[in-house]
Amino acid sequence: MRLYYRYLSMQFKSQLQYRTSFWLLTLGQFFIPFSVFAGLYFMFERFGQVQGWNFYEVALCFAVIHLSFSFSECFSRGFDAFSSLVGSGDFDRLLVRPRTTALQVLGSKFEFTRFGRLAQSCLVLALALAHLPIAWTAMKAATLLLMIASGIAVFTGIFMLAATLCFWTIEGLEVANIFTDGGREMAQYPLHIYQKWVVMFFTFVIPFGCVNYLPLLYLLDRAGGHDILYMLSPLAGFLFLLPCILVWQFGVRHYRSTGS
Known part of the structure; x- marks a missing residue:
C-alpha cells in the first residue's frame, strides 16, 4: 500500500x-x-413514480451506482x-519489476478530475x-457503505476483464462499455422494472442487482x-472481483510481447 500511495502522490x-x-x-x-440526473427528475415530474418507486428512492439508487463508478473510474x-x-x-517493463502487475497497472493512471463527478453524486445522495x-x-449505515464499496469492486472487475482481452486483441474493445457505461445507466434504476432475463443476468452474472437494488430494499x-x-x-461484488483477478493472471501468463 505504501507503493500505491506513492503512485497516487506522483x-x-x-x-x-x-x-x-x-x-x-x-x-x-x-x-x-x-x-x-435532470432527465431522471423530469421523468418523475411527469409520471410521479415508476412501478411503485418515487423520485427520491430512485435518486438513492442513482447516487450509489454513480458514486461507485466515479471511484472506480478515478x-x-x-x-x-x-x-x-x-x-x-x-x-514489458512492468513484468520485470518486483511487484505484482495488477498493482502496477492500477497505479499507472489516475483520473483525479473525476472528483467532480464524485461531488455531484454525493450531492444527489445527500438530497x-x-x-x-x-x-x-x-x-443500515454499514450496508450503505458496503453498497458503494461493492459497486467499486464490480466496476473494477469489469475494467480488469476488458484489460485482459488486450493481451490478445492489443487494442481495447468497445464492447466492454456495454457493461461499464451501460451497466451504470441500467443500474441507476431499480432492477425489477426490467425484463426477467435482464434481472437474472445482472444479479447472478454481473451482480449490479446485489450492489444497489437488493440492499436498497433492506434500507x-x-x-x-x-x-x-x-x-x-x-x-457478491467482492466475490465477482475474485474470478476477474484469476482471469487477469491467466492473461499475464499467456502474454506475448508486441515486439515494440
Missing part, C-alpha cells in the same frame, strides 16, 4: 502541473452528469487505459437521504423479512 502532483486545465476538467465532470483508470501499455510495449424516511441504524424496509440476506448481498 500522479496527483503531475496532473496539478496544469492547474487551470485540471480544475476546468473537474468542473466539467461535475456538471456533465447533471444532464442524466482509481482503476489504469485498467481502462491498459491497451496503450500493451500497444506501446510498455507492459435523497434528506427526503427518505429511513430509520437509520448502525447496520427502505421492503425486504419482506429477509433482512440479513439483503443486507449481505453486496458481498
Whole structure:
C-alpha cells in the first residue's frame, strides 16, 4: 500500500502541473452528469413514480451506482487505459519489476478530475437521504457503505476483464462499455422494472442487482423479512472481483510481447 500511495502522490502532483486545465476538467465532470440526473427528475415530474418507486428512492439508487463508478473510474483508470501499455510495449517493463502487475497497472493512471463527478453524486445522495424516511441504524449505515464499496469492486472487475482481452486483441474493445457505461445507466434504476432475463443476468452474472437494488430494499424496509440476506448481498461484488483477478493472471501468463 505504501507503493500505491506513492503512485497516487506522483500522479496527483503531475496532473496539478496544469492547474487551470485540471480544475476546468473537474468542473466539467461535475456538471456533465447533471444532464442524466435532470432527465431522471423530469421523468418523475411527469409520471410521479415508476412501478411503485418515487423520485427520491430512485435518486438513492442513482447516487450509489454513480458514486461507485466515479471511484472506480478515478482509481482503476489504469485498467481502462491498459491497451496503450500493451500497444506501446510498455507492459514489458512492468513484468520485470518486483511487484505484482495488477498493482502496477492500477497505479499507472489516475483520473483525479473525476472528483467532480464524485461531488455531484454525493450531492444527489445527500438530497435523497434528506427526503427518505429511513430509520437509520448502525447496520443500515454499514450496508450503505458496503453498497458503494461493492459497486467499486464490480466496476473494477469489469475494467480488469476488458484489460485482459488486450493481451490478445492489443487494442481495447468497445464492447466492454456495454457493461461499464451501460451497466451504470441500467443500474441507476431499480432492477425489477426490467425484463426477467435482464434481472437474472445482472444479479447472478454481473451482480449490479446485489450492489444497489437488493440492499436498497433492506434500507427502505421492503425486504419482506429477509433482512440479513439483503443486507449481505453486496458481498457478491467482492466475490465477482475474485474470478476477474484469476482471469487477469491467466492473461499475464499467456502474454506475448508486441515486439515494440
